[in-house]
Amino acid sequence: MIEFNMPSLGADMDEGTLLEWRVAPGSPVTRGQVVAVVDTAKAAVDVECWQDGTVLELLVQPGAKVAVGTPIATLLEAGESAASVHRPAPAQAPAAPPAASVAPPAVSASRPRISPAARQRAAELGIDASQLSGSGPQGAVTLQDVEHAARPATAGERTAAMRQAIGAAMSRSKREIPHYYLSENVPLGQAMAWLKAHNAELPPEQRLLPGVLQLKAIALALRDYPQLNGFWQDGAFRPAAGIHLGVAIALRQGGLIAPALHDVADKPLSVLMAELGELVQRARSGSLRSSELADASLTVTQLGDQGVDAVFGVIYPPQVALVGVGRLAERPWVSDGQLGVMPCAQFSLSADHRASDGHYGARFLAEVRRLLQTPENL
Known part of the structure; x- marks a missing residue:
């Protein structure tokens, strides 16, 4: 028998409210199937099943607020039946004490x-x-x-709860994670020239944004610098199984969410652009899936469109690094002894000193810079 627990949908989630079951007892379920909808402080999230099986029992009713890790359903594995599942026998009541010592009945702990x-x-x-x-x-x-x-909850209540959850997670991050910070001014002249030529041949809905090139370069660099792509858990670094970039998205009602784009290093730019657009739309409409909130192995925050030159973010635990990208702007640039103007963007790295050091992080940023000089190879 499998216990299906309330999942953790991010470091800033301690509990969630079950809104809806999408299955019933006796229903077969497959890995990746949406089985429930859970309300967090940030959004209503479609919760996916992580294993094939058959629903045995739903332990929690819609409307209940449940702590992360609490069993909310049980599943039968392949070959199991309800009759074959071992259920613990109820504990036998102790023998009654002598009448003189009987205390008034206590209120049942389960009531x-x-x-x-x-x-x-x-x-x-x-x-x-x-x-x-x-x-x-x-x-x-x-x-x-x-x-x-x-x-x-009203929009104001949801925003206040989200701010509180974000604040608690970031306070814990700054308190517990030994951050170090690096930055690199990256020339993007070749990238922007290639992007302009590439987009000229496409209809507007298929054109690429500079941010997609940046995400792909970061993901490719992580292949060579895996100590930045993973999690600090139980006192040790655990590398992630894939390169799943959390993308920080500002919500219209206020607040922030960072769902994951999966397997970024392995996908063409056109596919990433389509997936990024869909992810932003679903994040802002509150229709994300649990895997998108639980799988991110490194977060990227791109605040260039807000006009900031640089951003130094706080690591989102249990991740061990965050990359920030500032605005794209023309800046003075010296090349071959000649002063000119170059479109540039400031890339920053916030990293966990327990998993890597400054030398390693500097080489990673240098690799991101190198990759962006040959955009046709991304």
Whole structure:
């Protein structure tokens, strides 16, 4: 039997609210299939199953707020049946003590504390109060808790919750990760000339943006500098299985999210451009998948379109590096002893000193710079 737990959809997620089940007991499921929708502080996320099986039991009702890692369903593996699954026998009650020492019965630990008004309102709304987190004394569920569970959060509430989650994750990152920072001014004259010629032959909807060339160059460089592409977990560096770049996307209602583009180094620029456009659209409409929020192995934040010369980001744990890209602008440039003007962008690296050092990071940025001088090979 497989326990399907509430997944972690990022370092800034401690709990999520189950909005909807997309399967029922007895349903066959396959790896990658969307089985539930979970609301985080940032978005409603389609949660994918990570293994083939058959749904045995749904343990959590829609509307419940659940901590990351808590079992929310059980699945049968291939060849298992409900009858063959071992279920632990209920614990036997201890022998009753002598009558003189019998204490007044305690409130059952499994029975939630809830005010009468909250219990009545939960029944009216069809909400399972046992699944709610209480904000009253000793964790009691209040009428306000029930009403809050029954209505969708307002835009202001969602933005405030997102800011709080981001702030908590970034505070933890700065406190626990020994950051080091590097930057490199990268000439992009050849890249922009190639891009102009390439786009001239395409309809507007198929044209490439400079940011796609930057993402591809970063991904290709990571092939040679794998210590920046992975995770710091359990006191050691664990390399990622693929190069999945988290792309920082500003949301229209405020806040930030960084879903992953998968296998960036292996895809043509045209495919990356299409996938990036779709990812931005789905991020802003709140229709991301759990794999896109859990798989990023390095995050890239491109703030050039906001007019900033450089950005030095905070690492998104458990990742070990973040690349920032500033605005593309014409700057004085010396080539072969001649002063001229060159379109350039400032690339920065924020990296975890436990996984790499400044010399390694500097060589990585130099490789990104080198790759961008031959854009036709990206």
